[in-house]
Amino acid sequence: VTFTHPVLVRWSDIDSYDHVNNVRYFDYLQEARILFLTEVVGGDYFSDHPCVLVSQTIDYLRPILLRHPPYDVDVWVEAVGNTSYTLGSRIVDRGGDADIVYAKAVSVIVAVDGATQVKRPLSQTERDALVRHVSAT
Amino acid sequence: MHTTHAVSAPLWRGWDDRRVHDHSDDHRQGHNRHVYHCPLRWGDMDALGHVNNGRYVDYLQDARVDFLFRTAKELGADDLETGLLVARHEVQYRAPLVFRPEPVRIELWISEIRAASFTVDYEILDVEPRRTYVEARTRLVPFDFGADRLRRISPVEREALSKLVGS
Numbered sequence: 001v002t003f004t005h006p007v008l009v010r011w012s013d014i015d016s017y018d019h020v021n022n023v024r025y026f027d028y029l030q031e032a033r034i035l036f037l038t039e040v041v042g043g044d045y046f047s048d049h050p051c052v053l054v055s056q057t058i059d060y061l062r063p064i065l066l067r068h069p070p071y072d073v074d075v076w077v078e079a080v081g082n083t084s085y086t087l088g089s090r091i092v093d094r095g096g097d098a099d100i101v102y103a104k105a106v107s108v109i110v111a112v113d114g115a116t117q118v119k120r121p122l123s124q125t126e127r128d129a130l131v132r133h134v135s136a137t
Numbered sequence: 138m139h140t141t142h143a144v145s146a147p148l149w150r151g152w153d154d155r156r157v158h159d160h161s162d163d164h165r166q167g168h169n170r171h172v173y174h175c176p177l178r179w180g181d182m183d184a185l186g187h188v189n190n191g192r193y194v195d196y197l198q199d200a201r202v203d204f205l206f207r208t209a210k211e212l213g214a215d216d217l218e219t220g221l222l223v224a225r226h227e228v229q230y231r232a233p234l235v236f237r238p239e240p241v242r243i244e245l246w247i248s249e250i251r252a253a254s255f256t257v258d259y260e261i262l263d264v265e266p267r268r269t270y271v272e273a274r275t276r277l278v279p280f281d282f283g284a285d286r287l288r289r290i291s292p293v294e295r296e297a298l299s300k301l302v303g304s
Contacts, residue, residue, distance in 0.1 A: 017282070023198055024222040028193035046185065053190045057227045117233070 002133055003039065005032040006070035007091070010082050015041065019063035026056070029089050032073035036087070040077075041129040050114035054071045054084070058105045064091065069075050077133040083119045085130050157204050169303035171208060173200035174240035175261075185232035194228065194273050197259050200243040201275065204301070212297035220280040220288075224254060228273045229236070232262075241270070246303025253289045254278045256300055 003053040007028045015021040038045045051067065064071060071091050078086040113120050122130070175196045183189040206218045209234045233240065242262055249256040254276055261271040281288045290298070 017220070017222075021195045021198075022226065023191060026194050030189075030191060052233075053230055055227075055229045056190065057225070060223050063222075074287050 002076060002135060003032075003036045004072045004074045004092075005035050006071040007031055007073050008063060008068070011066065011068050017063075019065055020059060022058075024092065025058055025064075025103050025105075028071070029056075029058070029103075029107070032075050032089060033087060036075035040133050041126055044117070046104060047114070049111065049123065051109050051111045052117070053107060054110050055108040056105060057102055060103050061082050063065055063098065064102050064103045069095070076135045077130050078106065080122070080127060080130045080134065082121055083124070084108060129132065156206065168244075168246070169301070170199075170244040170246045171204045171301065173203050173243045173245065175199055175243050176240045177234070177236050179236050182236055183248060186195055187235055190228070193230070193234075193261060193273075194226065196241070196243060196261060197228075197245075197271075197273055197275070200245050201257055201260065205277075209294075209297050209301060210222035212300055214294040216291065217279065217294060220282045222278050222280045223275055224278045225276040226259075226273065227275075229272060230271055231269045233249055234270045244291070245299055247301045248274070248303075250290065250295060250298050255290065258303075 001136075002083045009020055013020045013024040034045065037049070041049055043049065071090060072094055073091050075087055075089045080086075087107045088105070089107065090104045093100040093102065111120050111122050111126065112118060158174075161256065179191040181188045182193075205214070205221065209217060242264060243259060244262065245259040246258055247255055248258040257275045257277065258269070259273045259275075260269055261273075262269045279288050279290060279294070280286070
């Protein structure tokens with residue numbers, strides 16, 4: 001894994017089943033995804049490389065509970081196209097002997113023109129940076 | 138009642154429950170879709186000035202809770218509320234949504250029933266002019282919290298859920 005970001009569960013993330021609500025997983029993945037892109041591609045990400053999320057699929061494998069320390073969210077690049085790229089991510093606990101995976105996600109992102117929101121080809125900077133981080137899980 | 142009127146009518150001048158929740162409307166169109174009118178919040182928008190991707194999943198959840206813990210319950214599936222977990226979400230973001238005082242329409246229906254899971258499909262849309270914001274699908278699994286394990290769908294639940302199968 002090349003990139004991981006710790007996410008701390010908030011008290012208000014817990015629903016009436018006493019575990020983290022399914023929607024909060026979208027927020028956790030987003031935090032890691034934005035930091036990943038900022039670190040990997042650099043710059044002021046949304047100003048320099050405007051993009052939008054067009055699809056996201058999450059498989060829920062285990063309940064996440066309220067606790068310290070934080071959970072880890074790993075992010076990597078699965079594929080790079082002309083105007084879009086696909087990121088893989090997972091929420092994982094590395095506290096024990098073996099990694100425990102709580103959720104897996106696939107996110108498709110399209111590069112757009114910041115003013116018109118029309119899709120645009122990836123810049124060479126974006127492409128090179130993303131391609132360097134392509135990895136198989 | 139035509140729920141499309143609710144979009145232009147002031148929503149909060151007294152609470153009219155039929156404006157939020159309606160399972161009669163779309164039966165007429167033959168698709169058997171449940172309709173939920175979801176109010177937006179200003180704080181749902183992110184730094185890019187549109188509704189954040191995660192908030193749509195909150196909207197879907199509120200629609201689903203209304204659909205399953207109310208409509209399905211009225212049909213006899215009252216055990217669902219005691220334990221129903223999301224196993225998978227698939228969300229396609231089609232167009233950006235910006236805050237407005239009028240609620241947004243969510244249509245949802247059951248697309249598949251299996252032995253120990255079922256699937257809900259959704260569309261978040263405006264009818265006039267027609268615009269789809271999100272299409273999504275959720276696989277749900279009944280869970281027995283007492284026994285701490287997945288359970289099969291009961292015959293009573295199956296019968297209730299089959300009445301909610303749409304397209």
